[in-house]
Amino acid sequence: MTIQETPSPPSLPEEVEEVPGREITLTVNGRPRRVRIEDRQLLVEVVRGQLGLIGTKVGCYNGDCGACTLQVDGEIRKSCLVLAASADGAELTTIEGVGGPDGALDEIQQAFWDNDAFQCGFCLPGHLFATRDLLDADDDPSEQDVRDALVGNLCRCTGYVNLVKAALDAAQRRRTTGTADRRSIEEEGPRPADACTLHRGPRP
Amino acid sequence: MTQSPPRPRPRDDGEATTPPPFAVTPEVDGDTAVDREPAPGRLHPLRRDGDLLLTGRAEFLDDIALPGLLHAAVLRSPHAHARVLRVDATAARQARGVRAVLAPEDADAQAAPLPAFFEPSIVGGKTSTFRILAGTKVTYVGEAVAAVAAETLADAEAALELIEVEYEVLPAVVDAEDALAPGAPLVFGEWGDNLLAVFPFAEGDAAAAVAAAPHRLSGELHTQRHHTAPMETRGYIASWDRAGRLTFWGSTQNPHPLRTNLSTVLGLPEDRIRVIATRLGGGFGHKFNGYAEEPLVCLLARAAGGPVKWVETRADALLVGAREFSHRFTVGYDDTGRILGIQDRVVGNIGALGSWGGWSMTFPAGMTFPGPYKVADYDIQSHAVVTNKAPWNGARGYGKETACLALERMVDLIAAERGLDPADVRRVNFIPEDEFPFWTAAKHLDSGNYAGALDKVLALSDYRGLRARQERARAGGRLFGIGLAFELTPEGGDFAGSFVRGYDTSTVRVYPSGAVTVLTGVTSPGTGNETSIAHLVASELGIPSEQVSVVQGDTDTCPYGFGNFTSRSLATGGAAAVLAAREIRDRMSGAAAALLDCAADDLRFADGNVTCVTVPTSSLSFAEVAETVYRRGLAAPGLDQPLLEVTRVDLPHNFHHVPDEQGRFSAYPSYPYSAHVAVVEVDAETGVVDLFEFHAVDDCGNVVSPRFVEGQLYGAISMGIGGALWEHQPYTTDGQPVATQFKHYLTPRAGDLPAIRLDSQHTPSPFTLLGTKGAGESGVGGGLAACVNAVNDALAPLGATAHHLPLNPPNVLAAIDAATNPGGAR
Missing domain, CATH: 3.10.20.30 (Beta-grasp domain)
Known part of the structure; x- marks a missing residue:
């Protein structure tokens, strides 16, 4: 089977215009x-x-x-x-x-480093911001809460094990240092990540 | 990339749980002066540059800003197989912002053919000639045909639309078995068939052993095309200075071989080229050198008269294939499950051959057999078959994962058929601990305690408890599966004739201030080897890790090296750095002995000081000794060696390139292994697999940085799980790739994976300097095989077998249907 493609006639370049x-x-x-x-x-x-x-x-x-x-x-x-x-x-x-103006790390960043939560580090913006977003809403999340919160981000190095560990550790540090924001603990209703996570019943 | 030493930071209580820093054992390495036990307060440093990465200050390839930087876009073939009749780029040359356009004839006039990352003819395979731009024939969708450099990427991409290519479309072949059939379209007409090579790995008489065995079973197993998908795609920048010297920044794992190849392709002396490997956002084999875009940006930059950057799109990255294997196997065994013979016809659909190196994964795919098992008679024939899919490049696991999967399925099938526990079948087949080193057809296994690792993972996972839970779940009608896997991972391969070598080189340099720099030929894709190398050198010299910087990836400053692959960085570059540091220590000992009037043997390097152990008050700081050597060397008695810079290569170890009288050889020096347990539940209605526990125990010998080895395992196991359950690069029957984004190519997300639980065992290699074995790839095969075994175990009550990967809902439902509804699909 051989198909001869008929090329379309060459189009002349458009007028060189300013990009809006x-x-x-x-x-x-x-x-x-x-x-x-x-x-x-x-x-x-x-x-x-x-x-x-x-x-x-x-x-x-x-x-x-x-x-x-x-x-x-x-x-x-x-x-x-x-x-x-x-x-x-x-x-x-x-x-x-996110950190201090002198490059100082906040609790989440320090927890990520101490827990070896990243390897190449390319995915960090998403995982740091998602963790921050979660901890700002919930100062004592469960492991499942953390996994739900990170679900919009991909990492190919860590299998998320130490990312999850670090997020839980960061929550602990925030609670210890009193920087945790408790404002929304009592608030009811779904959190942003709930919509895109498959929640299963109890495992056997 | 230079790794800056981290700022020293105070230790806090949180450090108490940090894993032990350094586990080199005295039995293996009697020369080292470092402390044997984890010393309190001398803990392994955190990953280097973590603070830069966490605050967005770490530069990757795409972050490099050069004045006047132009952007490249590549026109790729839309056809899987076609003759290129005409390329007309006239209109593109006039388009907005365009500074250079290259058609195949332009590239051919300026550049030689591309050298292969791993030339197939070295191992007896067929080969072909590959050009930067395909001017006569394209053999896969995505093959580069033309390229543009423009002031913005948008302008470059717009200009591609104006390049006209006339193709004569040829019939394409995408399935490996189809490609082997008589009359199949030929990817390379001059070959006469589509078989690049067959690699046989055999001992004894497998056919006779299988025929004589009390029991035998046969099966087929198919793994899908899937690759590594690092978060950072590839990218390259080329810049020519006015004197005609080329500087090339690359998101690459192999800067020195890349420079050698640029020299060949561009006809430029190697010293006129500087290659800088930038910080990598993951490598995994995807960033092996050998891609056409490497010289392409150089030609574009020369033609445009300005620096040019090309960054791979995610769709381009997803073209790069790997790991598509099929197995057709027969195994013979006795009542106890002891394997008496294995025959396996392995077929790798390697896509169209190119200059990329991944096709060679078909070699370890056969070589790894029979894994951790003692099998006298086996016959493995591994076929590398070309088709009109994009070529493979390296992928963590490198074919060893498919051998693991096939072997571990065989063991589980035997266990199921005999009504035995799969753990027991593994135990009766393991190579006994006292038989190492152990020869197979193409491996000289260094050391191992396989039963120990298996026992440890069974304990870690509470295997008996799991089986009890399974019984209860099954009684309740639930599909609960437990999968074991034992993975042998040949690491550190040395392939003479290529730049895939099993040794590497490091330089240690001490400055008058006492600052130490290690320059090494190995690179880091984000694994942390720079941190570990600094830690090793600091330990040898008795100084804090923070005092040691590590430079990697710059061909102007680093010794020639082979970069990052086959989990070799610490065993080669790290060992070379240790040897160099020991020579430095000897030289500084000589000087300190003269200065302190103390026998050199009585000097101790610790805590930043050189101290005479017989007169502890007699001490100089490390920096004082260094500065004195610079200021007074050759001018004072005893200061005879003024050079505080040493380059060492670690000597090759446990390689057997010349076949022995039985034809046996061994291209890999170390054989780490790992044992895995996966626990799943399968929903029979939806086909969804819920993986909710994963346990593993690894043994990679002595460990320098336990936490980094754990990190490697987490990542490797996750990649194996992804391949078992979701990741797939499907093609249409006419050769169009379907997965062009992460919405099609499903890599695991945090919600898809359980918390992987690890334990470790340490059986040192008797051959390597530090007793280490490779770490990095171990886990891909185990993650893959344990998941596949678990799903099959879950499906056992239905009588279903799921041997077509990935085990995503469609394939799991198809397996259930085939067992429960043999008449046809539901």
């Missing part, structure tokens, strides 16, 4: 920033490109792996699924803005 763009205002890790963006740019491209914050990683450009996670107005978001133009006026926190 705009200027947006952001607060990035506490500092005001004005940046010129192309309308087609994703938030992750602007954060890594114009803003030079390379701690936010790209693993899939498809919302699957979570390496591009950051906070937009206090909510964790996968920044490869956000058009930069839509974030105009937003407050962003990236992995660079």
Whole structure:
């Protein structure tokens, strides 16, 4: 079987046009920033490109792996699924803005390091932000709670064993140091991760 | 990449549970001066650069910012098999932002064919010629045909649309058995068939032994194409300076061989090229060198007159295949389950051959037989078959996982058929502890206590309790399965003729300040070997780990080395660094002996000081000795050796390249092993497998960094589990890859996996400097086989056998249907 493909006639290059763009205002890790963006740019491209914050990683450009996670107005978001133009006026926190200004680690970061929760470290933005999000809502999560909270992120190095251990350890540290936020312990209702986790009945 | 030493941090109470720092035993390594027992307060350091990674300051390939950096995009074949009649890139050259366009003829004019990562002809296989861009024929969807460099990636990708390629589509073959059938389309016409090679591994007379055995059984087993999917994809940056010297940054596991290959392809003296391997976001074999994009970015950068970066898309990464094997086996055994003979026809569907190295996984796939078992008569024929899928590249496990799976299924099938406990069948077949070193056709097994590891994992998992739970669950109509697996993992392979070598080189350099730098030929894909190497050198010199930096992956500064593969980094680069550090210590001892007026043998290197043990007040700091050597060496009595820089290679050990009188050889020096127990429940209605317990015990000899070895096991086991249950790169019958994103290629998420529980055993290698064996790949085969055995154990009450992987709901339901509804699908 041989098929002769008929090529379409060569199209001439389009007129060289300016890529549509705009200027947006952001607060990035506490500092005001004005940046010129192309309308087609994703938030992750602007954060890594114009803003030079390379701690936010790209693993899939498809919302699957979570390496591009950051906070937009206090909510964790996968920044490869956000058009930069839509974030105009937003407050962003990236992995660079999580610890202290002198590079000091917060309890979660220190717990990750002490528990050897990562190997290559590429997936850390997603796992750190997801853990933070969980612990801000629940200061004493169960192992299953942690696994539910991490489910939007992929890691290929650790099998999640030490990530889970680290998250539980971080919760303990927060409780010990009194930095745990207890505000939502009493709140009822589903947590964000519940929707995408298969919960099973008791195992035999 | 240079690993900066971590800032010293105070110890707190939390450290008390840290695993012991250093487990080298005196029996094996009588020369080392390090403490034998975990010394209080001298604990293994945390993973280097953890603070940088945790705060987003660690740079990977895609984070490198160069002024004027251009972006490359690659036009890939949409056809599985086609002649390339014409490539017209005229329009693309005029497109917005475009700075360079390469068609096949442009690349051919400037570059030689691609050297293979592992040339098949070295081991008697067929081969072909591969170009950077395919100008005459494409043999898989995704093969590079043309490339563009532009000011933005968007512009580069847009310009690809303007390149016209005229193809004459040829019939494609995607199934390995189809490819072996007479009249199949030929992937490489000049071969006359699609068989790259057959690797036989045999001892005795398997056919006769099987025929004479009291019992025998046969079966087929199929593992799907699945790969490693590191979170960071590949990427390369090339930059030419005005003098014509090339700097190349690569997300690669093998910087030195990559540079050698660039030199060959570009016709450039090797010293005109600097390759820098960046920090890796996972490797696992995916980042072996040998890809066309390596020289491609160099040509684009030269043509564009500016630096060019190419980063692999996830869809591109998912083209790279691995691990698609089938087994057709017959095994003969006696009443006790003792295996008397094994015949296995192994077929690897390696996709189209390319310059990538993964096809060679078909070699260990056969070589690993008969695993941990003592079998006098076996005949394993491992076939490497080409098809019109994308080629394989290396994948953690490297074919050893498929041997483990096949062997462990055979053992469980024997146990089920004889009504024996699968643990007992393993026990009667193990190579006894007192028979090591033990020869098989292609392995000289260093040491082992297999029964010990099995017993340990049975205890860890409360195996008897599990069987009791299973009985109760089955009584309640639930499909509860327990899967054992025992994995033998040949590690540290040495393949003369290739750059896959079993030795490596390290330099230790001491500066006048007392700072120490290790430069080594091995690289780290994120495993932590840099931390362990620093710890080893620091222990030899009696200084804190923080005083030792480790430089890897820079061909301008590091000794020539082979990089990262086959779980060899610590056993080779680490051992070489220890040898170099010992020579440094000897030289500094000579100087300190003169300065302290003390016999060199009486000097002790500890706590950052060099102390005379007979006169403890007589002491100099390590830094004082170093500075004195620089300032006064050759000018004062006794200061005879001014050079505090030593390069050492670890001597090859336990390699047997020349076949003995019985034709036996051994290309791997160390044979770690591990025992696994998986526990699952299968939902017969949905086919969903719930894996809810996993236990493992590993033995990789002496361990330098227990916590990092645990981390390797967690990752490897998870990869094996992923392959058993979910991960799959399917193709359509006309050769189109279906899995192009993580929504198709299902790697395990946190909610899919149980907390893996580990224990360990330590049987030192008598051959390696530190008594270590490889660590890194162990666990892939065990995770895979234990899960598959557990699912089959769960399905046993239905009489079903699930031998088509992955054991995802469709395949599990098909297995149940085949057993319970033989007339047809439900």
